[in-house]
Amino acid sequence: QVQLVESGGGLVQAGGSLRLSCAASGSIFRINAMGWYRQAPGKQRELVAGITSGGRPIYADSVKGRFTISRDNAKNTAVLQMNNLKPEDTAVYFCNADVSRPLFTDSITYWGQGTQVTVSS
Numbered sequence: 001q002v003q004l005v006e007s008g009g010g011l012v013q014a015g016g017s018l019r020l021s022c023a024a025s026g027s028i029f030r031i032n033a034m035g036w037y038r039q040a041p042g043k044q045r046e047l048v049a050g051i052t053s054g055g056r057p058i059y060a061d062s063v064k065g066r067f068t069i070s071r072d073n074a075k076n077t078a079v080l081q082m083n084n085l086k087p088e089d090t091a092v093y094f095c096n097a098d099v100s101r102p103l104f105t106d107s108i109t110y111w112g113q114g115t116q117v118t119v120s121s
Helices: none
Strands: 002-006 008-015 018-026 030-039 046-051 057-058 067-071 076-082 091-100 107-111 115-120
Touching: 002 030, 002 046, 002 091, 002 107, 008 091, 018 030, 018 115, 030 067, 046 076, 057 067, 067 115
Parallel strands: 008 115
Antiparallel strands: 002 018, 018 076, 030 046, 030 091, 046 057, 067 076, 091 107, 091 115
């Protein structure tokens, strides 16, 4: 019904930057919040940044001042600009979108396949 595709992951040295993009496609009525999560081996998946339909962002304390999330509602995309990357940022990053269900009060959460971000020291 809805697909999320991430791009932009890769290998970068500490202090470098990467730009992750997430594109949503399919049967979309309305996308509410979008976000980026990450998961390192042996660790729980955690919220990195989120953004409401109105463009209000939230960030994990560990990335405040370094990461910026934005979205383009017309294109159903979300972007995570990551600056001053640190080795502890190494993880698989997943795009997330909360999509409203037409004629119902609930919504459905979709996840992308994930993109690997590796930061070397």
